[in-house]
Amino acid sequence: MTTRSGSAKYEGLGRDGKGHVSTQSGVLSDSPYGFNTRFEDAPGTNPEELIAAAHASCFTMALSFALAKAGYSTGTLATTAKVTLDKDGDGFAITRSDLTLTGKVDGIAADEFATIAADAKANCPVSKVLNAEITLTHALD
Missing domain, CATH: 3.30.300.20 (K homology (KH) domain)
Structure with missing residues (x-):
């Protein structure tokens, strides 16, 4: 059995919040995400x-x-x-x-x-x- 993990942190709430996402492998490390990366074209992931x-x-x-x-x-x-x-x-x-x-x-x-x-x-x-x-x-x- 293989188990992999990812984690996310969100500071602030709603549209004004800013998130960071990381993966166990380190390929993503505190990569930004939030409303503006999900619904607009701001740098970061979603x-x-x-x-x-x-x-x-x-x-x-x-x-x-x-x-x-x-x-x-x-x-x-x-x-x-x-x-x-x-x-x-x-x-x-x-x-x-x-x-x-x-x-x-x-x-x-x-x-x-x-x-x-x-x-x-x-x-x-x-x-x-x-x-x-x-x-x-x-x-x-």
């Missing part, structure tokens, strides 16, 4: 961006391992995830994660690539934890 990065990386790694298991040994995969935050009553909800994948895998047929990619989308751990619509668009070079 939860949706972090979820998008987590989903893109998890899916891409799951697909890489699935392709290797299917016997493929060379290729390149690049995924972008776009996470949508929508108004939900008085609050907000993450309603979808749209994955866009471009791949180059030597010797694979398009239909086999689509099948393996769809399985990776459904079964990567981050896809399983998200309670949102998840779409996948893919292309082979």
Whole structure:
């Protein structure tokens, strides 16, 4: 079993508050976040961006391992995830994660690539934890 951690601190309340987020690995260390990084374009990060990065990386790694298991040994995969935050009553909800994948895998047929990619989308751990619509668009070079 693997356990990873992240932490957040928020000083002040509401729009005037300023937050900092850190990860166990130290990749993020007191990185700023808050209303202005979430709903405006201020420097820093936000939860949706972090979820998008987590989903893109998890899916891409799951697909890489699935392709290797299917016997493929060379290729390149690049995924972008776009996470949508929508108004939900008085609050907000993450309603979808749209994955866009471009791949180059030597010797694979398009239909086999689509099948393996769809399985990776459904079964990567981050896809399983998200309670949102998840779409996948893919292309082979």
